[in-house]
Amino acid sequence: MVAADITPPAGAPAKARPGLPVLWDARATDLALGAAAVAGVLGLWEALSRTGVLDTQVFPAASTVLVELWRLLGTGVFWGDLWATLSSALTGLALVVLIGTVAAMLIGLIRFVENSTWVVVEFLKPIPPIALIPLGLLLWGPSPTMKVTLITFGALWPFLTQMVYGIRQTNNVALDMASSYRLGWWLTTTRIVVPTLLPYALTGLRISASIAVIVSVVTELIGGAEGIGQTIAVAQINNALPTMYAYILTAGLLGVGINLVFQALEKPLLFWHPSQRGDTN
């Protein structure tokens, strides 16, 4: 379920249409349509603010925002903010992998641990990490420690859930076979355990990564820790609207970028897995 939420099934394969000369394949058409729609939205935005339908005091023209973004790309402050947001998210994510893997092994392999932690995990999972920001601010102030702690708490659950699920899926027949063939610890791990776990781990990691970015930005926005979120809040207070929109655009693109990176990671690591082969659907 969790997997289906963020993983769109690998793009529906282009259906060859008989009778049409193959000048454009369907993928290129899709890309062109997507690009045209983006250009259309930007154009509409531009036109609406130029003609005064949109209040430029609230929505500056698209071109103004894009020019501002271009200018920001040349400044150190921008990259500093981006790095502050990204580095906390990545640190949190590293902790998630560490804690999640150990916890998933304990929960997935030992019945007693699974039962004992069940209530606690199920209770903590749906708590919005944002709710903990005031508490985090009380305990640590607007610091990287506060950010990383909240990110880790918020992003742990998808990874943990997927890993536990993956461990359960490890095929007992395959494991029995490995032991009767005396494959040994190394071969069993690399040939059976890791390939089973990897798809689950990567899916969990991708969902966790997008949550990590969100929590990171929001702790900055509300808590005032350094980063993209804080600059958005400050720009709004100072009425520096083009800057604010440029940063909002950056936040969205950062999210898209993280998603693409993880999808790109899945390809070489999971090339053998049905979800990555073109012939599904």
Add this chain to the structure above:
Amino acid sequence: MNTLTDTTRTALTRLWLPVALVIAWWVSSAESTSLYFPPLATIVEVFVRDWFGPHFTADLLPSLGKFLIGFTLAAVLGITGGMLLGMNRYTRAAAEPIVLFFRSLPGPVLVPIGIMVIGIGAGMNIFIMVLGAVWPTLMNTIDGVRSLDLVQQDMSRSYRLTLTQRIRYVVLPNAGPQIFAGLRTTLQMSIILIVVSEMVASTNGIGFYVLYSQQTFAVAETWAGTILLGVLGYLASLLFIAVERRVLAWQAGITKE
């Protein structure tokens, strides 16, 4: 007989840790004079005083109302929008990058825009919720509609099902599981957004209460509000799972076979 003892044993192993944790918290904080970790007894006292008292109608009910309106709007818009966009190959392709962008945008960064456009208040809180939380449902509905089996498509065409029939009996059931997966993320996003927008742009609500108590160093109140948010998030998720089970009951039956 045997199974009975098994279930009690499972129940006991499930319960000992949470109970032990609460007791440990209660005992270790009992004599606490630390500003940040008030005794659990004090937190519970404040919780009962505020949330079974004046703040129930002043903050809890407004938050729940806004949340219900916002989540319903986001769900309805996401599903209808996803249907409209998903049933045609070209609109689907055109919408994809835009939906992907908003899906990846951390919703709370929209709050400053909401403040400028609508100002502070309930309307703005709901606006931000819908704008930020609609995307997962929209995206999953598009995907669910797209994944419709080709044979089923042809079949509904040769049976000349009308558009309504096609949506009701073919498209919706097929996309159901994926729509629900999207709705679950929308639910989580809605909770996050209602809390954030109340923290930044509201004069009531649980989010306002928690952040205000933190800023005025009313630490026990901060803890109490945080616990309330946790409990509400948990209850919302339980309720959602129950509804999902019910609506998709036929599906679980099919997959079991």
